[in-house]
Amino acid sequence: MAYIEPAPLKDKENPFEAMMSRFKVASQILGLEEEIYNVLKNPARQVIVSLPVTMDDGTIKVFEGYRVIHSTILGPSKGGIRFDMAVNLDEVKALAAWMTWKCAVVDIPYGGAKGGVACNPREMSAGEIERLMRAYTQAMADVFGPDQDIPAPDMGTGPREMAWLMDQYSRIQGMTTHAVVTGKPLVMGGSLGRTEATGRGVMVTAMAAMEKLKINPYKATCAVQGFGNVGSWAARLLHERGLIVQAVSDLSGAYYNEKGIEIDKAVQYRDNNKGSLEGFAGAEKISNEDLLTLPVDLLVPAATEDVINSTNAPNIKAKLIVEGANGPTSSKADNVINEKGIMVVPDILANAGGVTVSYFEWVQNRLGYKWTADRVNRRSDRIMKDAFNNVYRVSQEYKVPMRIAAYMVAIDKVSKTYKFRGGY
Numbered sequence: 122m123a124y125i126e127p128a129p130l131k132d133k134e135n136p137f138e139a140m141m142s143r144f145k146v147a148s149q150i151l152g153l154e155e156e157i158y159n160v161l162k163n164p165a166r167q168v169i170v171s172l173p174v175t176m177d178d179g180t181i182k183v184f185e186g187y188r189v190i191h192s193t194i195l196g197p198s199k200g201g202i203r204f205d206m207a208v209n210l211d212e213v214k215a216l217a218a219w220m221t222w223k224c225a226v227v228d229i230p231y232g233g234a235k236g237g238v239a240c241n242p243r244e245m246s247a248g249e250i251e252r253l254m255r256a257y258t259q260a261m262a263d264v265f266g267p268d269q270d271i272p273a274p275d276m277g278t279g280p281r282e283m284a285w286l287m288d289q290y291s292r293i294q295g296m297t298t299h300a301v302v303t304g305k306p307l308v309m310g311g312s313l314g315r316t317e318a319t320g321r322g323v324m325v326t327a328m329a330a331m332e333k334l335k336i337n338p339y340k341a342t343c344a345v346q347g348f349g350n351v352g353s354w355a356a357r358l359l360h361e362r363g364l365i366v367q368a369v370s371d372l373s374g375a376y377y378n379e380k381g382i383e384i385d386k387a388v389q390y391r392d393n394n395k396g397s398l399e400g401f402a403g404a405e406k407i408s409n410e411d412l413l414t415l416p417v418d419l420l421v422p423a424a425t426e427d428v429i430n431s432t433n434a435p436n437i438k439a440k441l442i443v444e445g446a447n448g449p450t451s452s453k454a455d456n457v458i459n460e461k462g463i464m465v466v467p468d469i470l471a472n473a474g475g476v477t478v479s480y481f482e483w484v485q486n487r488l489g490y491k492w493t494a495d496r497v498n499r500r501s502d503r504i505m506k507d508a509f510n511n512v513y514r515v516s517q518e519y520k521v522p523m524r525i526a527a528y529m530v531a532i533d534k535v536s537k538t539y540k541f542r543g544g545y
């Protein structure tokens with residue numbers, strides 16, 4: 122069995138509280154009314170279900186599943202489904218709120234939601250995962266809907282799981298319902314460009330930030346934590362833009378080569394090695410903690426929460442952090458990072474390329490029409506660049522870090538819409 126590195130040191134911060142502490146600061150700067158603050162801080166709906174699943178050995182195992190709708194003020198709620206052992210209600214609540222802010226930052230007409238099941242998909246067969254996903258969909262059938270709540274992939278899920286969700290939901294409705302979920306396989310209503318969209322948005326915002334910091338991408342070095350969907354696409358696209366990706370990592374550890382990792386080879390190796398980089402040659406094995414403190418220009422955390430925390434923040438040497446993951450920096454680390462003058466492109470901006478192309482997928486499903494990859498990429502690049510410039514402008518105007526500026530942009534939009542809608 123592959124060696125699993127212990128989880129990195131954490132501040133043990135409750136992710137919902139981490140979200141709230143930034144929300145509070147941004148709300149204060151905006152002078153948000155207390156009543157509106159109270160509306161926005163509370164998730165609109167929280168659903169917890171027990172999911173009995175027959176395992177391959179004939180035993181029945183009960184999993185706990187969650188779906189949290191944080192807000193539907195801007196539109197139907199949108200957000201991925203996570204399959205991971207660490208899933209719990211507070212994490213899903215935080216991830217759902219981040220979806221609300223993220224959709225507002227890139228100005229797409231969605232509210233925020235997130236779902237998850239506490240399970241270890243790496244130790245489950247495809248059949249067990251399929252039965253779990255179908256049971257989850259069955260239990261959430263009254264929550265999901267193309268005009269209500271639209272799930273998508275997140276950590277531990279991908280197009281295969283979205284196909285099972287769409288099929289199960291369609292069986293319940295008695296009609297094919299493509300637009301109930303995004304991130305589907307291309308042959309069943311998926312959008313060109315969705316698979317790489319989150320990593321592409323990371324690349325676009327990283328390039329925009331490097332321009333502001335006057336970092337020449339052709340001389341820049343980079344380290345990427347997490348080599349799943351987001352991390353591997355971000356690494357590949359940054360490499361294509363001239364950066365030397367000196368280190369990549371996953372749960373098996375980190376892999377470092379001063380002259381640069383051959384990203385295509387690493388992807389190929391992972392795909393032929395049950396999704397793991399364990400044993401990847403052509404690089405020195407280091408720890409995930411070491412990767413975070415490498416003397417690189419750009420650091421892309423693209424794995425999970427709290428990996429940059431008050432313990433390791435003083436040792437971070439990167440000039441720029443672009444957050445592919447949701448919540449990779451603890452709120453306690455924010456001040457340390459800011460005092461060091463490191464620019465952070467925050468999660469709710471940097472990884473919004475995924476939900477942006479999910480929105481395009483939903484639009485295409487509703488039109489019954491398919492866009493070209495070029496159209497998808499051009500439009501999503503424009504949205505990401507505009508969102509970056511808008512957040513950067515607010516950060517300069519109010520002299521606040523990019524993270525607080527992004528929250529300010531989001532809260533301003535959601536609170537104004539709330540007031541216009543009225544009637545509550």
Ligand SMILES: NC(=O)C1=CN([C@@H]2O[C@H](COP(=O)(O)OP(=O)(O)OC[C@H]3O[C@@H](n4cnc5c(N)ncnc54)[C@H](O)[C@@H]3O)[C@@H](O)[C@H]2O)C=CC1
Pocket residue numbers: 128129274275276277278319346347348349350351352370371372373409423424425426445446447448472473475476
């Ligand atoms: N898939 C998407 O479109 C989007 C994902 N995200 C966020 O990006 C992050 C990664 O998501 P995906 O790439 O979709 O997941 P994934 O399941 O495809 O990959 C996760 C990767 O992170 C690694 N990993 C997990 N825990 C780790 C740890 N403690 N240290 C080092 N590596 C670790 C895994 O081994 C794997 O390589 C999550 O925070 C997710 O919420 C954000 C926006 C959209």
Ligand SMILES: O=C(O)CCC(=O)C(=O)O
Pocket residue numbers: 199200201202223271272273274275303304447472473475476477479480
């Ligand atoms: O593509 C989507 O709809 C949501 C992706 C997601 O879960 C995220 O941005 O964190």
